[in-house]
Amino acid sequence: VSDAAIGATGGAVARMLVEKRVVVCCGAGGVGKTTVSASLALAAARAGRRVLVVTIDPSKRLAETLGVQRNAPAPVSLPADRLAAAGVTEGTLSAWMLDPKLVSDRVVNTFARTPEEAERLLDNRMYRDITSMIAGMQEYTAVEALHGFVEDGLYDLVILDTPPSRDALRFLDAPDRVSMFLDRRIFNLFMPGEGSIIRRMATQLVEKVMDVAFGEQTRRDLQQFLELFGGVLDHLNRNQHEMRAFFAQPDIGFLLVTSPAREALAEAEFFARKTRDELKMHLCGYVLNRSLAAQAGFAMPDAEALPEDADPALRTGLSRLAGLARVERSQVAGHLALAAELDIRAGDGFAWVLPMLGTGASTLSDLVHLADVLVADDPPGTAPPTEEPS
Amino acid sequence: VHFLDRRVLLISGKGGVGRTTVTVALARAAARAGKRTLVCEIANPEGGPSAIGRLLGARSIGPEPAPIERNLDACHLWARTGHQGFLQSVLPSRTLVRAALRSKAVSKFLTAAPSFHEMGIFHHLLSLLQAEEGGRLRHELVVLDMPATGHTLALTGLPDILLRLMPGGPIAALLEAGQAILNDPEQGAAWVVTLPEQLPVTEAIELLAGLEETRMPAGGVLLNRMPSDPFTADERAAVEGWLDGTDGVFGEVAFRRIEAADEALARLHAAVSTPVLVLPEVPGLDPAAGLVDAFDAHMTGEGEP
Numbered sequence: 001v002s003d004a005a006i007g008a009t010g011g012a013v014a015r016m017l018v019e020k021r022v023v024v025c026c027g028a029g030g031v032g033k034t035t036v037s038a039s040l041a042l043a044a045a046r047a048g049r050r051v052l053v054v055t056i057d058p059s060k061r062l063a064e065t066l067g068v069q070r071n072a073p074a075p076v077s078l079p080a081d082r083l084a085a086a087g088v089t090e091g092t093l094s095a096w097m098l099d100p101k102l103v104s105d106r107v108v109n110t111f112a113r114t115p116e117e118a119e120r121l122l123d124n125r126m127y128r129d130i131t132s133m134i135a136g137m138q139e140y141t142a143v144e145a146l147h148g149f150v151e152d153g154l155y156d157l158v159i160l161d162t163p164p165s166r167d168a169l170r171f172l173d174a175p176d177r178v179s180m181f182l183d184r185r186i187f188n189l190f191m192p193g194e195g196s197i198i199r200r201m202a203t204q205l206v207e208k209v210m211d212v213a214f215g216e217q218t219r220r221d222l223q224q225f226l227e228l229f230g231g232v233l234d235h236l237n238r239n240q241h242e243m244r245a246f247f248a249q250p251d252i253g254f255l256l257v258t259s260p261a262r263e264a265l266a267e268a269e270f271f272a273r274k275t276r277d278e279l280k281m282h283l284c285g286y287v288l289n290r291s292l293a294a295q296a297g298f299a300m301p302d303a304e305a306l307p308e309d310a311d312p313a314l315r316t317g318l319s320r321l322a323g324l325a326r327v328e329r330s331q332v333a334g335h336l337a338l339a340a341e342l343d344i345r346a347g348d349g350f351a352w353v354l355p356m357l358g359t360g361a362s363t364l365s366d367l368v369h370l371a372d373v374l375v376a377d378d379p380p381g382t383a384p385p386t387e388e389p390s
Numbered sequence: 391v392h393f394l395d396r397r398v399l400l401i402s403g404k405g406g407v408g409r410t411t412v413t414v415a416l417a418r419a420a421a422r423a424g425k426r427t428l429v430c431e432i433a434n435p436e437g438g439p440s441a442i443g444r445l446l447g448a449r450s451i452g453p454e455p456a457p458i459e460r461n462l463d464a465c466h467l468w469a470r471t472g473h474q475g476f477l478q479s480v481l482p483s484r485t486l487v488r489a490a491l492r493s494k495a496v497s498k499f500l501t502a503a504p505s506f507h508e509m510g511i512f513h514h515l516l517s518l519l520q521a522e523e524g525g526r527l528r529h530e531l532v533v534l535d536m537p538a539t540g541h542t543l544a545l546t547g548l549p550d551i552l553l554r555l556m557p558g559g560p561i562a563a564l565l566e567a568g569q570a571i572l573n574d575p576e577q578g579a580a581w582v583v584t585l586p587e588q589l590p591v592t593e594a595i596e597l598l599a600g601l602e603e604t605r606m607p608a609g610g611v612l613l614n615r616m617p618s619d620p621f622t623a624d625e626r627a628a629v630e631g632w633l634d635g636t637d638g639v640f641g642e643v644a645f646r647r648i649e650a651a652d653e654a655l656a657r658l659h660a661a662v663s664t665p666v667l668v669l670p671e672v673p674g675l676d677p678a679a680g681l682v683d684a685f686d687a688h689m690t691g692e693g694e695p
Contacts (some may be wrong), residue, residue: 030406325641
């Protein structure tokens with residue numbers, strides 16, 4: 001919803017970028033979420049904020065633009081000359097590629113009961129092979145890392161680019177629906193030991209099944225792993241409630257990134273329901289990426305208007321281009337309608353249209369261009385006509 | 391060998407590339423060609439909505455193959471179904487199987503423990519591959535729509551990881567039986583669906599490289615939504631020059647897309663040694679139907695080199 005009162009300070013996105021401490025970008029894969037996250041970060045840095053963007057899996061070129069590398073232990077700041085070239089004068093921009101293994105190891109080191117246990121766990125072959133496959137673990141580590149960065153106080157704003165899956169919000173779900181492996185009650189069944197007779201019987205049954213199915217040695221290995229992991233697990237479970245409270249704070253916002261494709265819109269709706277209706281978190285709005293809506297007002301290519309001595313190939317070429325143009329013009333109307341519909345769905349939030357820059361939009365100048373569009377007073381294609389009779 | 395002459399085809403690809411549409415079209419084309427075909431996807435959650443079912447106009451898809459049209463069945467892969475089958479095959483007594491299946495503890499463990507979910511799906515897939523009816527294979531070809539998430543390689547890489555953890559016992563036997571089919575280039579192949587654009591092509595090349603590490607034979611690339619090019623070379627050069635000096639006209643995005651698609655296709659050919667099947671962009675509401683014709687053309691026209 002455009003807000004005339006914002007005026008000179010830019011529109012709803014610009015306001016979000018100076019008001020929030022954390023912006024979480026959600027959406028389907030392939031909609032350009034990482035590019036949007038990076039553009040938002042750049043826009044905030046240009047507004048003078050100290051910004052960190054945490055990405056999951058940037059394309060090679062975007063990674064180069066942001067200066068991030070795999071397995072980097074800490075965020076990397078964009079060098080001053082590149083910042084200056086991108087129009088950042090007071091703010092800073094750092095980027096970090098989330099490394100789930102690294103964060104998971106850190107969690108183990110911090111929360112294992114003793115340093116020796118931490119070391120044994122990190123050496124355990126089950127830990128090495130299996131933690132990456134625990135459902136929700138990558139998402140959990142993303143939250144853990146994000147929380148750490150916010151607590152550090154080194155940044156005014158952290159932008160999180162989430163993994164492109166519905167699991168991306170799973171860590172915030174009601175505890176019983178989170179990966180059940182992280183549920184202590186289930187976990188305990190595999191630990192030999194005391195408890196009620198019913199629990200002991202359940203444990204015995206599990207052991208019996210596992211011995212037959214996997215062999216006794218594997219079952220023992222797994223039990224040892226679980227025993228070591230127990231301390232860490234308790235921490236994870238405790239933290240889940242704190243994390244949920246953390247994400248419900250008013251200065252932490254969710255942003256839904258979508259393309260005009262039907263599947264991407266369905267995915268955005270899923271996230272909207274989840275974040276706003278179920279988890280009661282603050283939904284800032286939608287970014288409609290790769291939209292033709294910004295082309296409203298374009299002209300049709302016209303072979304008739306060419307001078308008489310024009311190249312015949314250009315003449316026939318333009319008439320063929322007109323065929324493509326007619327399709328495109330009809331899509332513009334559809335995209336405009338979609339932007340209007342998203343604006344309504346966003347309620348108090350915004351629906352912001354970003355132009356199609358080509359799918360490889362990942363250079364610094366691409367990001368600068370998108371950042372400009374993001375902090376404008378109104379999204380492109382939706383500004384009220386200026387020549388209206390008064 | 392023709393690209394459909396396999397027991398199992400895994401169709402993978404990132405979100406938004408039309409992977410499910412291509413999967414369904416490919417399965418339909420195989421069924422039309424007379425192959426008893428099963429198309430399946432991994433249920434998420436079990437009993438949940440089915441993208442394949444929506445495209446096929448089927449009301450609901452469950453773990454049992456259900457007839458869709460001549461020679462074509464569809465089903466969901468359920469970890470639960472796989473776990474049940476597995477327990478039945480390894481536990482010594484029916485009483486123990488019943489107790490285990492009734493036990494919430496066991497079922498929760500199987501759902502929750504890392505990689506056991508994938509193992510259940512793996513077992514279900516294997517049982518579908520081995521199912522017989524009237525003395526012959528129930529389905530000659532199984533086409534699986536792989537999940538889009540980062541775990542694309544989890545199912546194909548899983549056997550090796552688990553075999554490292556438990557080199558002996560019934561699970562190892564199960565995994566080896568599955569690998570004997572999946573990893574045999576004459577029986578199994580993984581295809582990567584992608585779009586003729588820069589980033590998706592890069593990702594497809596990376597996915598193919600990842601497949602090599604899992605020992606899953608790579609079938610090739612299905613390049614989806616290739617835009618048709620109405621221009622001659624001369625016209626293209628002339629229009630290109632004209633667009634460079636003109637701002638704000640419709641059609642430029644589509645024109646640039648054709649150029650980018652050609653570049654992406656050339657890059658793909660240069661980077662991969664596997665076949666690349668080009669599927670044209672199909673306008674209209676039911677792209678799956680149009681793609682069937684494209685696959686038919688590929689099937690009658692060309693085998694694999």
